[in-house]
Structure formats: C-alpha cells, structure tokens
Amino acid sequence: MSSGKQKPHRTTEREFGGVLGATCIPVFLPLTVLYLLSVCRSPSASVLQWPPPLPHASFLWEPVALAIVLGWMLLQSFLYLLPIGTVSEGLVLRDGSRLKYPVNGFSALCCSAVLVGLGLWLGMPLAFLFELIIPLAVAAIALSYLLAIYLYIRSFWAPAHALALGGNSGNPLYDFFMGRELNPRIAGFDLKYFCELRPGLIGWLVLNLGMLMKEVELRGSPSVAMLLVNCFQLLYVTDALWNEEAILTTMDIVHDGFGFMLAFGDLAWVPFTYGLQAIFLVAHPQTLSPLGAAGIILLNGLGYYIFRRSNSQKNQFRRDPNHSSVANLETIPTATGKRLLVSGWWGFVRHPNYLGDILMALAWSLPCGFSHIVPYFYVIYFSILLIHREDRDERQCRAKYGLAWDTYCKRVPYRIIPYVY
Structure with a gap:
C-alpha cells in the first residue's frame, strides 16, 4: 500500500568532476581569489613569482571588514523587501506551482547609489576599500561557507519536489557543493534569487568606485583606463538589474540547486574577481591613447x-x-x-x-x-x-x-x- 509520499529524485549524472571536483573546488577557488587579489596589488603583478605574494595571516582578518560585509547584506535584504517594483512569476515547477519574485533589483541599485553618494558627500573615505580588499574577500568567503552549510542542513526538511534534480546524489560533499534544494525560501524571501543579482553585483560596483577613489587619492584624478573599466562594468550590472526578470528562465534559477557553488560564486567570486581590472589599475596605472x-x-x-x-x-x-x-x-x-x-x-x-x-x-x-x-x-x-x-x-x-x-x-x-x- 502506497504511503502517498513522493520519493526524492536521485542524481546519477555528476558534473564538475563529481565528488573529487566537489571536494577540491571549495578549497582551491577561495585560495584563487586571495591569490589573484594579492597578485594585482603586488609590484610585479606576476602570476609566476615565487613565493607567491600572499598576505600575512594577520592581515587576512579584520573585524571592520566582516562588519562591512554583514551590513551590506542587511542593507540589500532590506531593499529586496521594499514593496516597490513589480512581482513576476517563475517557470512552472515539478509540482505544477509557480513561485512569485519581486522584480526591484534596479530600484535596489538606485537606492544603493544614493546612499553611497550621500556617504561620499559626508566624507566617507571609500578609497580605504583598496587596503581592505583582502579582508573583505575573506569575510565574503566565510559568509558563503556558512550560508552553504545552512542550505545543506535545511534541505533535509524540504519536500521531495523542492529538491534540485542535479544536487541530490546522496554524497554529502557533492550535494553540499551543488545544492540540494532548488528554491530555498525563508517566509517568502528567496535566498538564491536574492544572492544571484543583488549583494554581489551591486557590491562589485562599490568596490570599483573605491578603486577609482583610491586612484584619485594617489594621483589627483582618475585615469581614462579606470573610467572605462568602471563605466563598462556599471553598464553590465545596470543592464542585469534592469532586465532582472529575465534571470527567472536561466539555468541557475530553473535547474541548479542553491549550494556552495552558487553561494560562493554570487557573494565572493563575482565581486572580487570580475573587478580585478580596477584593483590592478590602482597599483599599475596605464595610459591610453x-x-x-x-x-x-x-x-x-x-x-x-x-x-x-x-x-x-x-x-x-x-x-x-x-x-x-x-x-x-x-x-x-x-x-x-x-x-x-x-x-x-x-x-x-x-x-x-x-x-x-x-x-x-x-x-x-x-x-x-x-x-x-x-x-x-x-x-x-x-x-x-x-x-x-x-x-x-x-x-x-x-x-x-x-x-x-x-x-x-x-x-x-x-x-x-x-x-x-
């Protein structure tokens, strides 16, 4: 006699190198972030220098950096919850339902820009982000680990139809990496959708602006190269948030579970590696014709x-x-x-x-x-x-x-x- 309870789908085809990849990637990618940031800031900027220009352990952790990262996450969460913008439905799920998503990312970007502009007007020294870039990255990496652990634990209380088809292999390391639950939510607050475009992308722009302000502090004015990098990446992020609704049909939202892969990618990898050019230009100025x-x-x-x-x-x-x-x-x-x-x-x-x-x-x-x-x-x-x-x-x-x-x-x-x- 059937109990009526749906059995969870078991993942058989494994990606990213399977268990070996899921074991190595969460170790090597965070180290890669710290290595790249250190190389960008070093005088030679050589990826082949030995020993590598890794920072001293005492410089990896700064309480103020953790406070900045947590404060930024709280600010973006508050902006996410504001009753502005529209509400859109996602694609049909396996149980026939469709989740609703607030489409107000562009409004969050505008509000963030006003707040940062107000801070600069009040004398906020945004150039200090250059000195804090590595501790900020460490704090973001730590947060992504903690979030991924929470997501993995809570996924065992999710119904079978809510699990991602690609993240329920039964191997804890692989499932922690890929993410077991497809759309984890806390009282309607969609964790994956929020992290996908808000804190990391908008934070990336703030870091870029901090690098520009550092160049102004060092040389009196921003270079053409720095202005181009800032403007190009501002256009990219603005476009993503203006067309935020389009993300509801992407592989990340529709297919992939929310685990370490996306949490780390959204919160640490994107803001601290996609903007390497601006960090590089602070230490290695360039002249463009x-x-x-x-x-x-x-x-x-x-x-x-x-x-x-x-x-x-x-x-x-x-x-x-x-x-x-x-x-x-x-x-x-x-x-x-x-x-x-x-x-x-x-x-x-x-x-x-x-x-x-x-x-x-x-x-x-x-x-x-x-x-x-x-x-x-x-x-x-x-x-x-x-x-x-x-x-x-x-x-x-x-x-x-x-x-x-x-x-x-x-x-x-x-x-x-x-x-x-």
Missing part, C-alpha cells in the same frame, strides 16, 4: 549590442511567440510542444549572448595594457565558463528536445563564435 580608448569603447559597444539584442529576442519569444518582433522568425517544432528559434540572432550561432559576453569581457581587460596577464583572468575564465555552460545546456536540450535539437544543430552548426566554435 584617444584612438585606443575609442577602439575599446567600440568593442564593448558591439559586445553589448549582441548580448542585449539576442537576450531580448529570446526573452520576448519565451513570453509571447506571437509578438510582432518575433512572430515572423523561423522555428522548429519539438515533441514538448515548444518551438526552437532557428533564425534571427539564434540562427546566427546557438549562443549569441555568450559571444557578446566574451567581447565585453575582452573590452574590460584591454584598458590594463598587455604587460601582465592577471587583468585578463576574467575573460579567460569567463570564456571557459561559457563553453562549459554551453556544453551543459547542449546536453539538457538534447535530452529534452531529441530529434528537434539535432535538426537545430544541423541548421546552426556554430555554438558561440561563427566559423570558429
């Missing part, structure tokens, strides 16, 4: 245009395939009832948004010159990440759409870069 600056601006503009137009086309098609802007695009029917775009941006390559992302990443690094590789860490890492993510997406789409996906791949043979990959 007007022609060089114009070329970099054009490259970033091209990348942003491809990124935004392709994402907008995809999101519009998902919301309303009969909309005038996408109704005339050619599609392929699938057995699921959905249709695959095979013209427009998505007939150009399979992931045109990734192509735009890579071009923008390169534009962020070029203001740092060519004498050191560490400012190019982001574009190298991000290209590898997108290739890996594309492969994950490819396998999921083939399993979901079958022959229709094979037909699409024949029609659109290039994955990210036309005639290259």
Whole structure:
C-alpha cells in the first residue's frame, strides 16, 4: 500500500568532476581569489613569482571588514523587501506551482547609489576599500561557507519536489557543493534569487568606485583606463538589474540547486574577481591613447549590442511567440510542444549572448595594457565558463528536445563564435 509520499529524485549524472571536483573546488577557488587579489596589488603583478605574494595571516582578518560585509547584506535584504517594483512569476515547477519574485533589483541599485553618494558627500573615505580588499574577500568567503552549510542542513526538511534534480546524489560533499534544494525560501524571501543579482553585483560596483577613489587619492584624478573599466562594468550590472526578470528562465534559477557553488560564486567570486581590472589599475596605472580608448569603447559597444539584442529576442519569444518582433522568425517544432528559434540572432550561432559576453569581457581587460596577464583572468575564465555552460545546456536540450535539437544543430552548426566554435 502506497504511503502517498513522493520519493526524492536521485542524481546519477555528476558534473564538475563529481565528488573529487566537489571536494577540491571549495578549497582551491577561495585560495584563487586571495591569490589573484594579492597578485594585482603586488609590484610585479606576476602570476609566476615565487613565493607567491600572499598576505600575512594577520592581515587576512579584520573585524571592520566582516562588519562591512554583514551590513551590506542587511542593507540589500532590506531593499529586496521594499514593496516597490513589480512581482513576476517563475517557470512552472515539478509540482505544477509557480513561485512569485519581486522584480526591484534596479530600484535596489538606485537606492544603493544614493546612499553611497550621500556617504561620499559626508566624507566617507571609500578609497580605504583598496587596503581592505583582502579582508573583505575573506569575510565574503566565510559568509558563503556558512550560508552553504545552512542550505545543506535545511534541505533535509524540504519536500521531495523542492529538491534540485542535479544536487541530490546522496554524497554529502557533492550535494553540499551543488545544492540540494532548488528554491530555498525563508517566509517568502528567496535566498538564491536574492544572492544571484543583488549583494554581489551591486557590491562589485562599490568596490570599483573605491578603486577609482583610491586612484584619485594617489594621483589627483582618475585615469581614462579606470573610467572605462568602471563605466563598462556599471553598464553590465545596470543592464542585469534592469532586465532582472529575465534571470527567472536561466539555468541557475530553473535547474541548479542553491549550494556552495552558487553561494560562493554570487557573494565572493563575482565581486572580487570580475573587478580585478580596477584593483590592478590602482597599483599599475596605464595610459591610453584617444584612438585606443575609442577602439575599446567600440568593442564593448558591439559586445553589448549582441548580448542585449539576442537576450531580448529570446526573452520576448519565451513570453509571447506571437509578438510582432518575433512572430515572423523561423522555428522548429519539438515533441514538448515548444518551438526552437532557428533564425534571427539564434540562427546566427546557438549562443549569441555568450559571444557578446566574451567581447565585453575582452573590452574590460584591454584598458590594463598587455604587460601582465592577471587583468585578463576574467575573460579567460569567463570564456571557459561559457563553453562549459554551453556544453551543459547542449546536453539538457538534447535530452529534452531529441530529434528537434539535432535538426537545430544541423541548421546552426556554430555554438558561440561563427566559423570558429
């Protein structure tokens, strides 16, 4: 006789190197963050110097850094809960329900900007973030570990349908890394959705501004290179928060559980490695010619245009395939009832948004010159990440759409870069 209780799905296919990867990555990635920050601040900025320029243990921990990180998290939580903006529904879950999400990230960005501006007007020495950058990273890493531990423990009280398909293998190390619960919430406060775009992305901009203020303190005015890095990354974050609703259809929200991988990525990896260029420029100033600056601006503009137009086309098609802007695009029917775009941006390559992302990443690094590789860490890492993510997406789409996906791949043979990959 059946008890009526749904059995949890067991994860059989493991990613990121399985248990070995899930054991090593939580150790080596935090060390990588601290190493990269130390290299950026060192006089030689060489990734090959030995011994590596790691800070003294006494400089790793500062109570004020922990207070800043916790205060920032509380501020962003308060802004998340403000009854402003709209409310949007996520995709249909396995139990047939749809969660509601507050779409007010852009408002949180604006409020944060006003508060930071007020602090600068009152004399807040934002340049001190350069001296505190490593203790801040340590505090963010510690917070991500504690959050991941909490998420893993609480997942055992979650119903079976609330578990992520990819994070319930039965191995504690792997499940801690991938995340067992898909959408952990505290009284309606969605922890994964909050961390995905709010504290890390907006915090990244504040760190960048701190690096700019440090350059002003040292040299009297910001360099063109520093201004470009700040403006490019401000555009990227603003775009993400302006189009916050689009994240509800991404792999992170729809497929991945919330564990160490996303917690660390959102709270530590993004703000402290995506902005390495600004940190590098404080210690290693660069001079850009007007022609060089114009070329970099054009490259970033091209990348942003491809990124935004392709994402907008995809999101519009998902919301309303009969909309005038996408109704005339050619599609392929699938057995699921959905249709695959095979013209427009998505007939150009399979992931045109990734192509735009890579071009923008390169534009962020070029203001740092060519004498050191560490400012190019982001574009190298991000290209590898997108290739890996594309492969994950490819396998999921083939399993979901079958022959229709094979037909699409024949029609659109290039994955990210036309005639290259």
